[in-house]
Amino acid sequence: PEDCRVYEFAEKVGHSTGEVIKILFGLGKMVTKNDFLEKDEIEILADEFGVEVETINPLDELDYVAAYDAIPDEYLEERPPVITIMGHVDHGKTSLLDKIRETKVAEREAGGITQHVGAYQVEKDGKKITFIDTPGHEAFTEMRARGAQATDIVIIVVAADDGVKPQTIEALNHAKAAEVPMVIAINKIDKPDANPDMVKSQLAELGYMPVDWGGEYEFVEVSAKTGQGIDDLLETILLQAEIMELKANPKRNAKAVVIESSLEKGRGPVATVIVKNGTLHVGDHVICGRTFGRVRTILNDLGKQIKELGPSDPGVVVGLNEVPDAGEIMVAMDSDKQVRELAQKRAEYLRQKELSKSTKVTLDELGNLI
Ligand code: GDP
Ligand code: MG
Numbered sequence: 001p002e003d004c005r006v007y008e009f010a011e012k013v014g015h016s017t018g019e020v021i022k023i024l025f026g027l028g029k030m031v032t033k034n035d036f037l038e039k040d041e042i043e044i045l046a047d048e049f050g051v052e053v054e055t056i057n058p059l060d061e062l063d064y065v066a067a068y069d070a071i072p073d074e075y076l077e078e079r080p081p082v083i084t085i086m087g088h089v090d091h092g093k094t095s096l097l098d099k100i101r102e103t104k105v106a107e108r109e110a111g112g113i114t115q116h117v118g119a120y121q122v123e124k125d126g127k128k129i130t131f132i133d134t135p136g137h138e139a140f141t142e143m144r145a146r147g148a149q150a151t152d153i154v155i156i157v158v159a160a161d162d163g164v165k166p167q168t169i170e171a172l173n174h175a176k177a178a179e180v181p182m183v184i185a186i187n188k189i190d191k192p193d194a195n196p197d198m199v200k201s202q203l204a205e206l207g208y209m210p211v212d213w214g215g216e217y218e219f220v221e222v223s224a225k226t227g228q229g230i231d232d233l234l235e236t237i238l239l240q241a242e243i244m245e246l247k248a249n250p251k252r253n254a255k256a257v258v259i260e261s262s263l264e265k266g267r268g269p270v271a272t273v274i275v276k277n278g279t280l281h282v283g284d285h286v287i288c289g290r291t292f293g294r295v296r297t298i299l300n301d302l303g304k305q306i307k308e309l310g311p312s313d314p315g316v317v318v319g320l321n322e323v324p325d326a327g328e329i330m331v332a333m334d335s336d337k338q339v340r341e342l343a344q345k346r347a348e349y350l351r352q353k354e355l356s357k358s359t360k361v362t363l364d365e366l367g368n369l370i
Contacts, residue, residue: 087157095224119314248311
């Protein structure tokens, strides 16, 4: 990476800091162990030590930057699973989200739930689950294309009276391609013409064999209308999450993924994010794709102002200079200076790229950074 300090380089190549400094000194460069190395210096040093290095463009620096303050694994803690519901139109995605929210959020926090935040969290047996409540397909595909996947588990909804449809298959394919585990919710089980066995055999035929038929796919029968099976569905999700051992380090700088964004009157650019790692605080300096700023306000999924978002928490962030795109990664850095430097590098990089290719840089390219 370009932003590599002398001692970090030394550690990476397994030589002492002294040796590195000596070589640079031989080249007429006076450096101390904390100085950043230039790209050409890194190449010379790599040559000298006979190691291969890969210098990456500034758009790729995010993980590296976020790793600055990475704290050892002992700080890793369990984090809630993040869920996206997908399925054919009218099979009950929205109803299911609403029902889960209604039954579970009400349990957690009495009072008005009005604001649409694009994602919300519920609690089941003292464990949190985050749901992405945003037009399923697009968000999911976009983010996958950008490698910024927000989702840990996909719920595929299939109406028990309608069975597998084209968008069901599409959803299955998306989840499979993204290697995201799925749970199948057979919905509308309350309907007189509901036929869950039909759904099961259709999916079994496609290679998604139910667990109770000796396969590996969890099927849960639910009704978004009556609420039947919802607890079962949440338990199944938590079980799957447990198997996945989802972990994060709440002590490091935040890395979050944007799932929705807009320009709001009086607020300016706002971004709904889900934190992937670390903790995002009010006051943090953040960069997000081409945009950057300082976190001025954070709202939780109930529209309430809060001070921070931990791993897998959803929230709305106010304070960016422009509206970022969905799928982009927001990273908190130690200082405004760092943020501005990286923002400048990115802008420059994109400009160069546009010049050199004389084609527009696609968002995918910009997003392909993590
Ligand atoms: P989406 O397009 O997948 O988001 O589907 P919706 O949630 O909008 O539901 C489509 C229609 O199916 C609506 O009229 C819902 O009221 C109805 N619906 C959804 N879930 C159920 C259910 O469990 N039982 C019954 N009877 N109707 C349902
Ligand atoms: Mg819907």
